Amino acid sequence: MTVFLNQMGVACALGIGAEAVRAALWRSDGPAGGELTERYTPGECLHLGTAPLAADAAAALPADTPVAQRTRNNAMLLAALEPLRAAVDAAVARHGPARVAVVLGTSTSGIAEGERAVAARAASGTWPAGYVYGQQELGSPAHFLARLTGARGPAYVLSTACSSSAKAMAAAARLLACGAADAVLCGGVDTLCGFTIAGFRALESVSPQRCLPLSANRAGIHLGEGAALFLMTREAGPVRLAGWGESADAYHISAPEPGGQGARTAMAQALARAGIDARAVDYVNLHGTATPQNDAMELPAVAALLGSDVPVSSTKPLTGHALGAAGAIEAALLWLTLVDNPQGRLPPHWWDGVADPALPPQPLVAPGDALGRAPRYLMSNSFAFGGSNGVLLLDQG
Numbered sequence: 001m002t003v004f005l006n007q008m009g010v011a012c013a014l015g016i017g018a019e020a021v022r023a024a025l026w027r028s029d030g031p032a033g034g035e036l037t038e039r040y041t042p043g044e045c046l047h048l049g050t051a052p053l054a055a056d057a058a059a060a061l062p063a064d065t066p067v068a069q070r071t072r073n074n075a076m077l078l079a080a081l082e083p084l085r086a087a088v089d090a091a092v093a094r095h096g097p098a099r100v101a102v103v104l105g106t107s108t109s110g111i112a113e114g115e116r117a118v119a120a121r122a123a124s125g126t127w128p129a130g131y132v133y134g135q136q137e138l139g140s141p142a143h144f145l146a147r148l149t150g151a152r153g154p155a156y157v158l159s160t161a162c163s164s165s166a167k168a169m170a171a172a173a174r175l176l177a178c179g180a181a182d183a184v185l186c187g188g189v190d191t192l193c194g195f196t197i198a199g200f201r202a203l204e205s206v207s208p209q210r211c212l213p214l215s216a217n218r219a220g221i222h223l224g225e226g227a228a229l230f231l232m233t234r235e236a237g238p239v240r241l242a243g244w245g246e247s248a249d250a251y252h253i254s255a256p257e258p259g260g261q262g263a264r265t266a267m268a269q270a271l272a273r274a275g276i277d278a279r280a281v282d283y284v285n286l287h288g289t290a291t292p293q294n295d296a297m298e299l300p301a302v303a304a305l306l307g308s309d310v311p312v313s314s315t316k317p318l319t320g321h322a323l324g325a326a327g328a329i330e331a332a333l334l335w336l337t338l339v340d341n342p343q344g345r346l347p348p349h350w351w352d353g354v355a356d357p358a359l360p361p362q363p364l365v366a367p368g369d370a371l372g373r374a375p376r377y378l379m380s381n382s383f384a385f386g387g388s389n390g391v392l393l394l395d396q397g
Helices: 018-025 072-095 111-124 140-149 161-177 194-202 261-274 292-306 323-338
Strands: 003-012 035-037 046-048 100-105 155-158 183-190 226-233 239-248 281-285 377-384 388-396
Touching: 003 018, 003 072, 003 161, 003 323, 018 323, 072 100, 072 111, 072 140, 072 183, 072 226, 100 140, 100 161, 100 323, 111 194, 140 155, 140 183, 155 161, 161 183, 161 226, 161 239, 161 323, 161 377, 161 388, 183 323, 226 323, 239 261, 239 323, 261 292, 261 377, 261 388, 281 292, 281 323, 292 377, 323 377, 323 388
Parallel strands: 100 155, 100 183, 281 377
Antiparallel strands: 003 226, 003 239, 035 046, 183 226, 239 388, 377 388
16 A cells, blocks of 8 residues: 655754755755754763754643643644644544544653653752653653644554654554554654763763764764654655565664664565665665664665665764654655755765775765756665664655
8 A cells, every 4th residue: 555745844953844954954065953062961062963942842832731741842743743734634624533643753752851850859859830740651742743633543652762753654654554544643753851861871872073974983873852743644745655664683672783684674674565676776864873883784784785886874963863753854854855856966974084994885975966866765774772673765756
């Protein structure tokens, strides 16, 4: 069955809204996105992919938003929803509320609000007014959007770390395929918080500067935040979700299986669902975290399955690693690459140019590089802790 991504909304370190993100993505004068800040690590500057959304954005949520849903995470979702809102309203009116579903990926939900509440309790001995534990529930983003839009179909969140929103989009396609919904509002959201940054620093996986995927000098990730949403239906639209693949390494709690077997399995599944040969893929958006183990696993897996001449890049130097939202944000970048892009300009790979001799010499997209024609099949990889792998394959609708 064929499903389409009819509408797209995005908010991330590159900007809020499709046009802002498109302009920042294809700047050629240097990488956009993010800032050096001590906001989450007092006394130490880190480069983070912060989105241009106010820290207190939750205060601007609609007045009738329940306290349990008043989070910056949900405010980020609202920013991504704005350009889709009319289309979602039309889908609810056309199909009926019970036929419109909401499926999202996240990993942080309202943890930032919980952090502030714990700090206030430590200082005063009491929980602050206006805080409820429900703000931290992982299901909150889906319930927020369902309530806001009037969608009454299945509404749930997948939380599989960095593959969450890629898997949410695959789950949305399955809802349409089995007839459980006629339209699905899908994607992902994550916002920065001290808890996440501290966790990755404990793993010694955080670079203090903008990350350098595939470089011999790579020193780990820089974290980011954002949201991307799509209205997925069976009705023809500008972009098609041609295929998807999912696999599980079950190798290690945080390290990928070094041989890349799980990654290759997920990519091969996406190709098989789309019914295309590996050589038909025009470009791969790598998971590309700039950790030594991910890059050493992923690039050989891509070369082995798709060939040594397919252009690749990691956009995480621009957006930061947005964890549960990463798959959806990177799908949004592919959506922009497929729509109104007749020369096939590709998302660039910003790095220091110091190649790792241990990695295969795959073509990396330089700023300004283009196919010279409209792109067709574009792939996006999302690989997570625990060996949870999700791959999306998009093409023009």
